[in-house]
Amino acid sequence: MTLPQPTARTGADQDVEVSLTVNGSPVTVSLPARVTLSDALRDHLGLTGTHVGCEHGICGMCTVLVDGDAARACLLFAVQLDGAEITTVEGLGRPDELHPLQEAFGRHHGLQCGFCTPGFLMSSYDLLTHEPDVEREDLPSKLSGVLCRCTGYRGIVDAVDEVAHAHRDGLPGPGNCHRRTLVGRTAAGTTVPPAVDQPAGEGPGADEGHPEEIALPEGEPTIRIDVTSALDAAPEDVARVFHDVRLLARCLPGAELTDDLGDDWYRGRARVALGPVKLAFNGMAHILEQSDERIRMNGQGRDSGGGGAQAGITMVAAPGDDGGTTLRATADVFLTGRIAGFGRSLAGDVSRRMFADFARALDRAAAGEEPAVDARPPSAVALLWSSLVDRVRARRRRATSGRRRRP
Numbered sequence: 001m002t003l004p005q006p007t008a009r010t011g012a013d014q015d016v017e018v019s020l021t022v023n024g025s026p027v028t029v030s031l032p033a034r035v036t037l038s039d040a041l042r043d044h045l046g047l048t049g050t051h052v053g054c055e056h057g058i059c060g061m062c063t064v065l066v067d068g069d070a071a072r073a074c075l076l077f078a079v080q081l082d083g084a085e086i087t088t089v090e091g092l093g094r095p096d097e098l099h100p101l102q103e104a105f106g107r108h109h110g111l112q113c114g115f116c117t118p119g120f121l122m123s124s125y126d127l128l129t130h131e132p133d134v135e136r137e138d139l140p141s142k143l144s145g146v147l148c149r150c151t152g153y154r155g156i157v158d159a160v161d162e163v164a165h166a167h168r169d170g171l172p173g174p175g176n177c178h179r180r181t182l183v184g185r186t187a188a189g190t191t192v193p194p195a196v197d198q199p200a201g202e203g204p205g206a207d208e209g210h211p212e213e214i215a216l217p218e219g220e221p222t223i224r225i226d227v228t229s230a231l232d233a234a235p236e237d238v239a240r241v242f243h244d245v246r247l248l249a250r251c252l253p254g255a256e257l258t259d260d261l262g263d264d265w266y267r268g269r270a271r272v273a274l275g276p277v278k279l280a281f282n283g284m285a286h287i288l289e290q291s292d293e294r295i296r297m298n299g300q301g302r303d304s305g306g307g308g309a310q311a312g313i314t315m316v317a318a319p320g321d322d323g324g325t326t327l328r329a330t331a332d333v334f335l336t337g338r339i340a341g342f343g344r345s346l347a348g349d350v351s352r353r354m355f356a357d358f359a360r361a362l363d364r365a366a367a368g369e370e371p372a373v374d375a376r377p378p379s380a381v382a383l384l385w386s387s388l389v390d391r392v393r394a395r396r397r398r399a400t401s402g403r404r405r406r407p
């Protein structure tokens with residue numbers, strides 16, 4: 001492995017810009033020169049799968065791949081790695097399609113508390129790609145660079161031995177490395193929205209307009225949403241809301257449009273409650289298509305805790321029953337950082353619930369009423385209450401329009 005050399009003397013606390021490819025995604029982060037690769041991954045990119053134990057190069061917990069070779073992330077400065085390709089445990093496999101090593105560790109009880117597991121997985125990956133013919137009796141010494149405090153070595157050796165025998169002709173590569181736009185905590189560049197505690201129109205990026213595009217990641221999204229709602233409002237009233245982006249934004253619970261950046265770009269905030277955890281995102285949205293029947297947009301944002309979200313959203317309105325509208329909303333949502341750890345099912349439930357609430361608010365807006373979305377993150381009680389109120393209102397509207405239609 002040849003590491004790029006710093007080209008100038010830099011103070012330890014002086015910010016430097018480092019461009020890396022992390023799990024297939026190009027990313028540029030701005031950080032002090034003293035920051036290690038492990039801290040850059042965890043604190044600046046939200047990739048907390050890389051664990052940090054001793055921070056002295058002893059325990060091996062922080063092992064990642066740098067340009068294809070295993071390396072201690074705690075012993076490298078991020079600034080040394082400008083231009084390098086980094087693979088972390090997050091890039092090894094997907095939750096729904098684990099890497100053979102991850103599957104084998106589970107099958108052979110190769111993890112207990114799991115703290116050493118990312119280091120063992122990346123170290124084993126490096127071993128089997130460089131020495132596919134490794135023999136079982138050599139595994140304890142070959143893997144001795146990583147320490148397991150739970151002393152689960154027997155299961156770890158069984159797992160690695162099984163994978164070695166199953167893939168003598170070549171270990172499958174990392175299965176979760178796709179091009180995606182990682183949303184770094186302090187990354188420089190116009191693709192990164194301002195920090196969450198900065199007022200709209202201030203902070204990095206405020207005067208820089210908008211990026212050329214919001215590039216959604218390739219590969220499977222974290223959450224795929226497909227929600228169809230029956231609205232009482234007529235299609236032409238829904239079309240009116242589709243053409244009023246400010247009104248449309250007010251229909252989304254917890255969302256606020258703060259700036260119109262021109263060229264169909266908007267900056268805004270969104271607050272979301274994921275169980276007991278409250279997230280506040282700042283981000284941008286780009287309207288890609290807008291007609292009476294259809295609106296399509298890409299959005300991205302980050303929250304102050306290092307989480308990132310990107311989404312491609314399409315809404316299609318079609319004539320429904322009784323003069324109403326059928327609204328179909330589809331979205332591919334990609335989560336990174338700590339929010340990705342909440343799990344697909346919780347994040348998926350909350351996202352679907354928000355879309356259902358959005359549809360109810362859009363129905364009210366199309367009827368000329370206030371969408372009545374307050375700035376607080378939606379709570380379960382508020383959602384239940386708004387659902388009941390909507391049902392009563394919908395019944396009233398149906399009764400009124402039924403009376404109007406009767407000859």
Ligand code: FES
Binds near residue numbers: 057061062063072
């Ligand atoms: S944390 Fe890097 S070797 Fe222990």
Ligand code: FES
Binds near residue numbers: 115
């Ligand atoms: S499984 Fe606990 S430290 Fe290894």
